[in-house]
Amino acid sequence: MLEMDVIHSGQQDMELIDILWNQDIDLGARREVFDYNHRQKEHELRRQRELEEEKRQHLVREQQKALLAQLQLDEETGEYIPCPPPSAPLQSAVTPLEVTQNVSYTEESGDAMSFDECLQLLAETFPVEETENTPVCLDTTAVSAPMMPPEQPVLPPATLSPAPLPPPPPQRITPDLEQAWMELLSLPELQQCLSMQMEDTLETTTYPLPNSPEVQNPNYSFYPMTNLTDKTNSLNVCPAEFMNTFDGSVHNLAPADNLGQIRANAPQLNANLTAEGFCEIYYPDVILEESSGQHGLKENESNAMSDIPNKPFFTPLDPYSLSPGDAFDRGKHNLMVELPDSDSGISSNTSPNASSPGKSVYGNDSYGYSDSDMDEIDDNPGSAESDYSEMFSLNFQPDDHQMAISVSAPLGQTQQEKNPKQHRTDPAEDGGHNSTPFAKDKQKKRSEVRLSRDEQRAKALKIPFTVSMIINLPVDDFNELMSKHELNEAQLALVRDIRRRGKNKVAAQNCRKRKMENIVGLESNLDSLKDEKELLLSEKSENITNMKEMKQQLNSLYLEVFSMLRDEKGNSYSPSEYSLQQSTDGSVFLVPRIKKTFIKTEDNLFSPL
DNA sequence: GAGATCTGTCATAAG
DNA sequence: AGCTTATGACAGATC
Numbered sequence: 001m002l003e004m005d006v007i008h009s010g011q012q013d014m015e016l017i018d019i020l021w022n023q024d025i026d027l028g029a030r031r032e033v034f035d036y037n038h039r040q041k042e043h044e045l046r047r048q049r050e051l052e053e054e055k056r057q058h059l060v061r062e063q064q065k066a067l068l069a070q071l072q073l074d075e076e077t078g079e080y081i082p083c084p085p086p087s088a089p090l091q092s093a094v095t096p097l098e099v100t101q102n103v104s105y106t107e108e109s110g111d112a113m114s115f116d117e118c119l120q121l122l123a124e125t126f127p128v129e130e131t132e133n134t135p136v137c138l139d140t141t142a143v144s145a146p147m148m149p150p151e152q153p154v155l156p157p158a159t160l161s162p163a164p165l166p167p168p169p170p171q172r173i174t175p176d177l178e179q180a181w182m183e184l185l186s187l188p189e190l191q192q193c194l195s196m197q198m199e200d201t202l203e204t205t206t207y208p209l210p211n212s213p214e215v216q217n218p219n220y221s222f223y224p225m226t227n228l229t230d231k232t233n234s235l236n237v238c239p240a241e242f243m244n245t246f247d248g249s250v251h252n253l254a255p256a257d258n259l260g261q262i263r264a265n266a267p268q269l270n271a272n273l274t275a276e277g278f279c280e281i282y283y284p285d286v287i288l289e290e291s292s293g294q295h296g297l298k299e300n301e302s303n304a305m306s307d308i309p310n311k312p313f314f315t316p317l318d319p320y321s322l323s324p325g326d327a328f329d330r331g332k333h334n335l336m337v338e339l340p341d342s343d344s345g346i347s348s349n350t351s352p353n354a355s356s357p358g359k360s361v362y363g364n365d366s367y368g369y370s371d372s373d374m375d376e377i378d379d380n381p382g383s384a385e386s387d388y389s390e391m392f393s394l395n396f397q398p399d400d401h402q403m404a405i406s407v408s409a410p411l412g413q414t415q416q417e418k419n420p421k422q423h424r425t426d427p428a429e430d431g432g433h434n435s436t437p438f439a440k441d442k443q444k445k446r447s448e449v450r451l452s453r454d455e456q457r458a459k460a461l462k463i464p465f466t467v468s469m470i471i472n473l474p475v476d477d478f479n480e481l482m483s484k485h486e487l488n489e490a491q492l493a494l495v496r497d498i499r500r501r502g503k504n505k506v507a508a509q510n511c512r513k514r515k516m517e518n519i520v521g522l523e524s525n526l527d528s529l530k531d532e533k534e535l536l537l538s539e540k541s542e543n544i545t546n547m548k549e550m551k552q553q554l555n556s557l558y559l560e561v562f563s564m565l566r567d568e569k570g571n572s573y574s575p576s577e578y579s580l581q582q583s584t585d586g587s588v589f590l591v592p593r594i595k596k597t598f599i600k601t602e603d604n605l606f607s608p609l
Numbered sequence: 610g611a612g613a614t615c616t617g618t619c620a621t622a623a624g
Numbered sequence: 625a626g627c628t629t630a631t632g633a634c635a636g637a638t639c
Contacts, residue, residue, distance in 0.1 A: 475627060503628070505617060511631055512616090614639080624629080 454498050461491045470495050471502030565590065 454467055463470075464485060473481060478499070487495065562580060565573050573590065581591045 501618065504619080504630095507629055508617070508631085510629085515631085612639100614637100616637080617635085619634080620632090622630085622632105624627105 454494075454501070457494055458498065461494055463487070463491050463495055465495065467498055467502065470498045471506075 458465070458467065458470075465481065469481070470478070482492070482495070558580065559575065562575055562578075563572060567573060577593050578590050579593050580588055582588050
């Protein structure tokens with residue numbers, strides 16, 4: 001009964017649907033829209049498509065995961081960059097790819113081989129050396145994938161076929177691998193690498209770059225195995241060549257001591273080395289330097305690698321030590337020598353050289369202290385020179401050339417004395433000994449007295465410095481000089497007095513020179529101001545003249561216009577009784593003067609208020 | 610001899 | 625705090 005009810009109700013529903021459809025058919029609706037079976041079929045098809053799409057997306061995700069596993073997130077840029085080869089032991093480096101491969105392909109295809117099965121198969125194929133080299137090959141595979149540009153999509157299956165991606169069935173793997181290796185061996189780039197490695201060349205720049213198509217080709221992962229056919233160099237060449245192939249700078253980054261180990265255990269070091277390989281950009285010199293030391297080290301392959309990651313592959317780059325020819329240091333030293341110019345105590349009016357302490361000590365005696373030292377030497381050539389020589393030899397060897405200057409100075413000074421009527425210029429400007437005033441001889445004697453007094457005092461107290469040194473040395477050098485000699489209180493006081501007096505003397509000369517320059521400048525300004533005043537006065541008189549002329553013209557024009565005005569009777573207005581006034585809007589009015597005068601008087605009356 | 614000029618020195622303020 | 629520089633003032637030498 002229930003079934004009959006259900007069927008009956010179902011028939012009623014169908015009838016109702018038919019009725020509704022008949023109504024909707026006029027609107028263009030088809031019957032399939034209301035057909036349950038049809039809709040169910042469509043639903044199944046759609047669900048099937050969704051499943052397929054989901055499977056496809058899952059596959060893509062797995063592939064992307066496998067790819068990203070080989071990429072390294074750059075913390076600075078946020079980009080995925082090719083992951084450096086693993087520095088840790090091989091297993092840790094291969095594990096990510098292994099996992100992704102096993103997960104993706106064991107799940108997707110039940111007949112696919114696991115990675116370990118592939119390794120086992122390879123071991124069976126090459127029973128002798130592959131036990132050592134297989135990890136290298138696997139690691140090579142692991143490295144080759146990340147070397148692809150991040151933006152590059154997953155390679156098509158045709159390209160990836162021999163690679164770790166979908167491994168072929170066990171019965172076909174060996175022929176495929178052999179074919180892939182043969183293809184690889186036929187690649188000119190690979191042959192080039194092989195030949196270069198055979199020659200143990202150090203040129204890494206000619207190696208295929210990591211991003212080159214050859215490197216990206218996963219077939220390269222089996223390249224080391226192909227070397228097994230060549231029994232002479234298979235083991236030696238494979239790891240190092242692998243490194244050269246995928247990171248040409250790897251071996252260059254390692255110090256000479258570690259190069260052998262690195263080469264022997266290249267696969268295990270790939271992560272570290274390639275990570276440091278990125279530093280190649282920043283440490284090219286180190287790489288070049290160390291590349292020269294790698295010869296003969298690559299044969300050392302039996303060393304343990306356990307301690308390698310803990311060893312620095314390169315020492316921190318010292319920019320100073322690497323600067324060509326230590327130019328930087330020299331430059332810095334020169335800078336230090338030249339910078340203390342301001343401590344010379346020489347006025348800013350002097351030339352730049354004058355302010356240089358090294359030159360001002362004696363070479364610039366011509367500037368401020370010429371009248372003192374030079375004149376004394378001039379007056380007592382023998383004694384002064386000998387005394388100076390003693391002092392120079394005592395303490396101031398660095399300025400031998402200045403010593404020569406001071407010794408040779410008397411010649412000019414003697415000539416100067418022979419021409420006493422030379423025009424004298426400011427001592428601070430001409431150096432004081434190139435030209436002298438007419439009374440230079442007397443003045444010179446004066447300064448000689450002064451300086452000889454200081455010099456005599458210095459001699460009396462056995463001060464082993466020249467006055468020039470005491471005065472012109474920078475404070476640091478002066479202090480250093482003082483510290484080098486044990487001086488008593490009297491000597492120290494005298495040296496300080498000499499230094500103070502000498503500097504003040506130069507300062508007074510500079511001050512007077514500036515004062516004179518200021519006076520000259522003020523006089524010049526005064527003259528120019530006088531000229532400007534005269535010009536302004538002449539302009540003023542001219543303006544007054546023009547103003548008078550314009551007033552006269554305006555007055556005549558006013559009278560002319562006024563004479564043309566007539567009243568209602570045709571009589572002219574009297575200028576004494578009327579006047580023309582212009583309003584602000586430009587209109588002209590004839591205003592009676594009485595009123596105006598009245599207003600004026602009114603204004604006058606109220607103006608005081 | 611008086612005045613002008615030059616120069617060195619001191620004292621002091623400022624940097 | 626010590627040093628250098630700038631500047632006014634003073635003194636001595638010279639013309």
